[in-house]
Amino acid sequence: MTTALQINDVHKWFGNHHVLDGFSLRVEKGDVVGLLGPNGCGKSTVLKIVCKLLDLDAGQVRLMGEPLSELGYRARALVGLCTQHCALYPDLLPAENLHFFARLYGLSDRERQQRVEELMSSFALEKFATTRVGQLSGGWRQRLHLAVSLIHRPKLLVLDEPTAAVDLEARMDLWRFIEGLRDSGTTILLTSHHLAEAERLCSRVALMRNGKVVAEGSVPELLARIPGQAVAKVESEDQQAIAQRSIDLGWTVRQGAGQMRLLLPHDLSLLEIVDALRGIKVSAVSVQPVTLEDAYLELVGDSP
Numbered sequence: 001m002t003t004a005l006q007i008n009d010v011h012k013w014f015g016n017h018h019v020l021d022g023f024s025l026r027v028e029k030g031d032v033v034g035l036l037g038p039n040g041c042g043k044s045t046v047l048k049i050v051c052k053l054l055d056l057d058a059g060q061v062r063l064m065g066e067p068l069s070e071l072g073y074r075a076r077a078l079v080g081l082c083t084q085h086c087a088l089y090p091d092l093l094p095a096e097n098l099h100f101f102a103r104l105y106g107l108s109d110r111e112r113q114q115r116v117e118e119l120m121s122s123f124a125l126e127k128f129a130t131t132r133v134g135q136l137s138g139g140w141r142q143r144l145h146l147a148v149s150l151i152h153r154p155k156l157l158v159l160d161e162p163t164a165a166v167d168l169e170a171r172m173d174l175w176r177f178i179e180g181l182r183d184s185g186t187t188i189l190l191t192s193h194h195l196a197e198a199e200r201l202c203s204r205v206a207l208m209r210n211g212k213v214v215a216e217g218s219v220p221e222l223l224a225r226i227p228g229q230a231v232a233k234v235e236s237e238d239q240q241a242i243a244q245r246s247i248d249l250g251w252t253v254r255q256g257a258g259q260m261r262l263l264l265p266h267d268l269s270l271l272e273i274v275d276a277l278r279g280i281k282v283s284a285v286s287v288q289p290v291t292l293e294d295a296y297l298e299l300v301g302d303s304p
C-alpha cells in the first residue's frame, strides 16, 4: 500500500455555504503535497477533516488505507498537525511542552524521554532550554510547534501555512527543516500562499478553487499546462498595440492586476522581445522562465 491519504468527492457545508464541493486528492507515501488556493477556498477545512477536527457531510477519506470514519480517534495518532496559530503553552519551557504533548499521545515514559531529547536536539532547541515559550521569537515558537506535531511519529504531517507568520530568516530555516523531513521520507500535506515555498518543498501541488481541486501534478507537470515556456511582463501605455503584436507573433496575452503578461512559446532574450515590440512605446519589460505563479494564474485565475 503506497497511498497515505485518499480523499474522494468530499462535500462540506457550513449552513448554506457549500465550502467543499466534491474535493478529491490523493497523497502517496513519501510525497509532499501542497494545497494552494485563494483565501476561503476551503484549504484549512480539508486539513481539519483529515485531522478529525471537523466532520465531512459527504464523501470518503481513507488514511493509511483505512476509512477515516472507522478509525475514530486512532486517526489522531496517525496525523500530526501544525498550524499558523500556535497551540503551545507559553508559561512552559520548550521541553515541558514536548513532554505535555507526548503524554497526551500516550507515549511511554522511556519513549517520551527519548523522543523529547531527540526533537530538542534535531530542532536545535537546546539553546532555549531555559526560555519560556512565551518569550521565544515567532520563528522559534513555530520551530517548536513543528517538533510538537512530530512527537508521536505521525504517518502524515499536516501543515497549515507553516511559515505564514514568521520573518524571512525563520521561513528559510523552517524550509530547511521541512526539506529535511521530506528527504527522510515523511509524508506531508501542506497549505501555503507562498508559491515559492510550494515550488521548493512540494513533490506535487494541488490547485484549489471554490472547494475543489482544479489542477494537480508535479510542478513541471503544471508548468507544462501553461501555453508558454517563458513570460514577459510588459508595462506600456499602448496595451492594445502590444496585444495585437503579440497575437501576430503567436504569443499568448494575459492581462490583469494592472500588468500585461505575454506567454512566449520559447525562451527569448530581453533584446529579442524589445526588438519584436519595436515601434510600440514600452516603459518596462522583463522576461523569465514560467514559474508556479504563472501556472496558478493560468489554472486558478486569481492572484495567490
Ligand SMILES: Nc1ncnc2c1ncn2[C@@H]1O[C@H](COP(=O)(O)OP(=O)(O)OP(=O)(O)O)[C@@H](O)[C@H]1O
Pocket (backbone or CB within 6 Å): 014, 019, 037, 038, 039, 040, 041, 042, 043, 044, 045, 046
Ligand atoms: N466553523 C466555520 N463556520 C462557518 N464557516 C466557516 C467555518 N470555518 C470556515 N468557514 C468558511 O469556510 C470557507 C473556507 O474556509 P477555510 O478556512 O477552509 O479557507 P482557507 O482556504 O483555509 O482560507 P485561507 O487561505 O484564508 O486560510 C470560508 O468562507 C470560511 O469563512
Ligand SMILES: [Mg+2]
Pocket (backbone or CB within 6 Å): 043, 044, 045, 160
Ligand atoms: Mg486556511
